[in-house]
Every structure is written in C-alpha cells, then in structure tokens.
Amino acid sequence: MTVFLLSVSAACLLGLGFVLQQHAAQRAPLSEMLSYRLLLRLMRQREWLLGLLFMIGGQVLSAMALSAGRISLVEPLLATNLLFAMGLARRITRQTLGRSGWGGVLLLATGVTVFIVSGQPTGGGTESGVLRHWLVFGVVAGIALLLVSIARRMPLFEEATLLALAAGLLYGVQDALTRTAGQRFNRGGLVLLLHSWQTYTVVAIGVLGLILVQSAFESAPLKMSLPALTAAQPLAGIACGVGFLGDELRVTPGALAWEAVGLACIVLGVIVIGRHPAMPDACPESCIEETVRAAQREAEGARAALRP
Numbered sequence: 677m678t679v680f681l682l683s684v685s686a687a688c689l690l691g692l693g694f695v696l697q698q699h700a701a702q703r704a705p706l707s708e709m710l711s712y713r714l715l716l717r718l719m720r721q722r723e724w725l726l727g728l729l730f731m732i733g734g735q736v737l738s739a740m741a742l743s744a745g746r747i748s749l750v751e752p753l754l755a756t757n758l759l760f761a762m763g764l765a766r767r768i769t770r771q772t773l774g775r776s777g778w779g780g781v782l783l784l785a786t787g788v789t790v791f792i793v794s795g796q797p798t799g800g801g802t803e804s805g806v807l808r809h810w811l812v813f814g815v816v817a818g819i820a821l822l823l824v825s826i827a828r829r830m831p832l833f834e835e836a837t838l839l840a841l842a843a844g845l846l847y848g849v850q851d852a853l854t855r856t857a858g859q860r861f862n863r864g865g866l867v868l869l870l871h872s873w874q875t876y877t878v879v880a881i882g883v884l885g886l887i888l889v890q891s892a893f894e895s896a897p898l899k900m901s902l903p904a905l906t907a908a909q910p911l912a913g914i915a916c917g918v919g920f921l922g923d924e925l926r927v928t929p930g931a932l933a934w935e936a937v938g939l940a941c942i943v944l945g946v947i948v949i950g951r952h953p954a955m956p957d958a959c960p961e962s963c964i965e966e967t968v969r970a971a972q973r974e975a976e977g978a979r980a981a982l983r984p
Contacts, residue, residue: 848912
C-alpha cells in the first residue's frame with residue numbers, strides 16, 4: 677500500500693508538472709530547441725518553475741517508491757500521470773471527457789491492473805554486475821540517440837513525438853538507476869552514494885531528458901509528446917528491472933500472455949487519452965505559422981550578419 681500511494685502521488689505531481697511546463701514552453705522560440713538556452717529562458721517563467729517544482733516532487737516520490745518496491749510494479753503506476761495531466765488540461769480547455777476519454781481511462785486502469793495481477797512483480801532475483809548495467813544503458817541510450825537524430829529531419833509535430841519517445845526511454849533507465857543509487861545509500865550512506873557512477877548518471881540523464889522533453893513540449897501540442905513519453909518510460913523501466921535489477925515476473929505462458937495484454941492496454945490507453953480534445957494544443961495553427969515565420973526571419977538575419 678505504501679508503494680501504491682507513493683507511486684500514484686508521484687504520478688499526480690508529474691502529470692500536473694508536465695502540463696504546466698508545456699504551457700510555458702510553447703512560447704519559447706523554436707531556434708532554442710535541443711539547447712541549454714531553452715532551459716535558461718524557461719527558468720525565468722514562474723509557470724514553468726512551478727511545473728518544475730511539481731516534477732521534482734514527483735521524481736522524489738517516485739524515488740521513494742522505487743526504494744520501497746520493485747520497478748516492475750512502480751512503473752505501470754507512474755504511467756497514470758497522464759490521468760492527472762488530463763484533469764488539469766480539462767480545466768484549461770473546459771472539455772468534457774466523452775466516450776473516448778473514459779475509454780482511454782478504462783484502458784489505462786485495466787492495463788495497469790492486469791499487468792500487476794498477472795505478472796506479480798517480485799524482487800527475488802540477484803542484481804547483475806556493472807557490465808550488464810552499462811550494456812543495457814548503452815542499448816537504450818543508443819536507441820534514444822537514434823530517435824533524436826531522426827527527429828531532427830522530421831516535421832515539427834513528428835519531431836516532438838520522437839523526442840518524447842527518446843526522453844521516455846532515458847527516464848525509464850533513470851528510474852532503474854535511481855533505485856540502484858538508493859540501494860547504495862541504504863548500504864553505505866552518503867559516502868558510497870557519492871562514489872557510485874549511478875548517482876552522476878541519474879543527474880546527467882535528468883538534465884538531458886529535461887532538454888528533450890521541453891523541446892518536445894515547445895514544438896507541438898501536448899497530445900503529440902506526452903503519450904509517447906508516458907508509454908516509453910514504463911516499458912524501458914520494466915526492461916531494466918528485469919534485465920539487470922533482479923526483478924522477476926511470472927513467466928508461465930498464460931501469465932506472459934496477460935502481461936502482454938496489460939502492457940498493450942497501457943500503451944493504447946495512453947495514446948487514446950493523450951489524443952483526447954481535452955489535451956490543449958501548443959498553440960493554434962496561426963500561432964504555429966507565425967512562430968515558423970519568426971524562426972525563418974531569425975535565420976535570415978543570422979546569415980545576413982555573417983556576410984562580408
């Protein structure tokens with residue numbers, strides 16, 4: 677029950693934080709995408725700082741949940757952050773849920789329940805060594821890097837989805853390493869924590885993921901980025917939990933089938949909710965066109981300044 681309450685509370689804070697951050701990031705110039713300058717600009721906006729505060733609170737609660745429970749149990753519960761994001765978005769857009777909204781809620785709740793009941797996540801396994809940690813981390817980081825490189829060649833809306841997917845994969849790894857860092861702290865205190873590479877990797881992933889997420893929020897409506905982020909994070913987290921943290925799931929044919937059904941329902945529910953009309957657009961079409969024209973004018977000005 678403690679893990680459940682911590683995970684759902686973390687999901688609530690994360691969902692609220694994502695909406696506030698996207699509402700602020702949409703006004704940033706496109707020329708600052710995938711740059712630290714975007715974060716520096718956003719830090720001057722109160723709405724974004726409030727969203728960041730919610731997000732940090734959610735990360736702290738999720739870290740507490742991960743230290744008390746198994747990542748294969750916590751990650752599906754964290755995916756419910758989209759429900760809280762939709763609740764706040766409804767207040768902004770004044771849009772009712774309707775059949776599609778309630779259908780997405782039912783799919784997400786059913787998927788989380790089915791996966792947990794059928795998989796019965798436990799932590800009876802043995803945590804693997806550093807080499808396997810880095811192998812899994814390298815594979816996921818490589819996929820995230822590939823997604824970012826492909827995104828740079830795509831239109832803005834498609835780019836936002838790929839950037840959010842990359843961020844979700846990295847956040848899943850971050851959750852796994854956060855649990856490992858927490859275990860180090862419990863065994864050896866602050867000294868062992870500061871001498872663990874996981875601690876610094878968690879911080880680095882957090883900064884990189886924040887840049888990717890804010891760039892995705894800036895470039896397209898929330899419905900184009902948040903579902904991809906929310907769907908990718910638990911999948912990556914569960915893979916890391918089973919891959920090198922020693923988490924165990926039931927592997928009978930029936931259990932595996934129901935676990936797959938549960939994960940499919942989670943992903944489908946996330947997509948349905950994320951594309952609901954209650955999710956606010958980054959800005960109307962005319963605003964997007966004006967933003968693109970402004971970015972083009974900035975680029976032309978920069979080229980003119982470089983001419984002899």
